[in-house]
Amino acid sequence: MLDQSMVVIGAGPLPELLMRGACTTLAEAFGVPLSTIAVGESPQSFLADLHRDGPHLVRLAGDSGRVAVDGSCWIDALGAWRVPTLLLATPLADGAIPGVVPAYLALCQSRRVPLIGLIQIGGAWRLSERRRDGLPWSGWMADHGDEGLDALVTVLQRQLRR
Template structure:
C-alpha cells in the first residue's frame, strides 16, 4: 500500500494585493513610474494628472484591474481636487497600499516626514519610501526613523554593478514590506471572542 504524496509547495498569489500606487510630492512622471514598475515586475498603468477626476471612480476602476500593477499618480496626493477632498483620502478609504518616492535632493527637506504624516492621518497603508537617484546614505535614512526601503539609481544599472545590487535589494525590500502591509490590513481591527 502506497501513501499519497504530500506536496510541501505552498500556493500564494503572485502579489500581496492587486497593485501599488506610486506617490511623490507634486506627482509622479510616467517615466519614473515605468522604471520602478520594470524593477518590481509590475505592469505600469496610466493615470491622467487631472484635478477634475473623481478619485473614488478611479479607485473603483483599479479594483477591477487584474493583479500586478503599479499606478504612478500624476498629482500630489494632498492637492485639493475639484470635488471635496484629495487623493490621499480616497487611497485611505480604499486601503490602497502605496509607495512614496522622493528625489535625493528632497530627502533632507522634511517632505518625507510631512508626506508620511499625511498618509498616516488619512489611513493610507504606506509600504515604504524610495529615494530616487543621488547617493544613498542608509545610515542617515535609518536615523530619521521613516520606513525607507532603499534607492533607485538615476539610470538603469548595469549588470553586476553596485547600483544593480541596490536596485535588487530595493525590489526585495518592497516585496517584503508589501507582503507585511497586506497582512496587517487583513487582520481584524477588533479581536473576536
C-alpha cells in the same frame, strides 16, 4: 510579480521625467503593467475599478495631497479604499531630505494610507543619514539605470507579504 495593484505617489511634486522613469523601472521589476492617472481625475471612480484588470502599478501624476474643488483628495481616497501605496522622495542637492518628505509621510499616516514603502530616487544613498532621519525607508534606486533596484524590490516584496 504583484498579486495586487499599488499606487505610487511623490512626496511633493516630483519632476515628471524622474517619476515616470522610476515607475517604469518598478513596474518592469514587478512584472506588471504601468498606468498613469492625473490628480485632477476623480479618485472614487478610478479606485472603484482599480483591481478589475488584474494587478498593475499606477503612477499618480501631480500633488496627491491637493484638495480638489469638489473636496476630494487622493490621499484621503487611498486611505479610505486601503490601497497599497509607495511614496517616492528625492534628496536635495546636498543629499539632505527636504521637509516635505516627513510631512507627506505624516499626512499619509494620518489618513491611514497603507504605505508599503518610502523610496529615495536618485542622489547618493547614505544609509547612516537615512537611519538618523528616523523615516521608514525601504531603500534607494538610481535615477537612471537599475542600481539599487534588486535590493529594493526584495525589501518591497517582503513588506507586501506582511
